[in-house]
Amino acid sequence: xxxxxxxxxxxxxxxxxxxxxxxxxxxxxxxxxxxxxxxxxxxxxxxxxxxxxxxxxxxxxxxxxxxxxxxxxxxxxxxxxxxxxxxxxxxxxxxxxxxx
Numbered sequence: 607x608x609x610x611x612x613x614x615x616x617x618x619x620x621x622x623x624x625x626x627x628x629x630x631x632x633x634x635x636x637x638x639x640x641x642x643x644x645x646x647x648x649x650x651x652x653x654x655x656x657x658x659x660x661x662x663x664x665x666x667x668x669x670x671x672x673x674x675x676x677x678x679x680x681x682x683x684x685x686x687x688x689x690x691x692x693x694x695x696x697x698x699x700x701x702x703x704x705x706x
Contacts, residue, residue, distance in 0.1 A: 608673030616666050619659045626660035 633653040640646035658664065667678045669685035677686040682698065693701045 608668065608675065612675075613668065613673045616668055619665045622657060622659045623662045623665060626656055627662075630656060630660060 630653065633649050633656075636649040637646055637653065640649060666675050667680065668675050669678055669688055670683045671688045672685060674685040674687070678684065679686060679689050682689055684692070689698070692698050694703070
């Protein structure tokens with residue numbers, strides 16, 4: 607089980623990404639379409655002044671059950687360990703153990 611503080615911090619990051627999404631998109635568009643060097647630099651500095659956690663890259667994919675940050679399966683939103691336990695117990699619909 608992951609630390610509660612790490613899980614809470616990741617949730618806080620998700621909220622911040624949503625809050626600043628429109629502002630970040632507008633600044634990135636301004637950087638892309640800037641005609642002069644000064645306009646581009648002004649937009650880049652404005653983007654740099656936004657909170658670091660408003661960048662969507664900083665949100666970590668965590669297991670919905672344990673909070674584990676590594677070895678996650680996106681389709682099931684859980685770590686490989688939790689996935690295996692649930693699959694072997696028969697709690698995941700449509701998942702069968704393969705053998706050949």
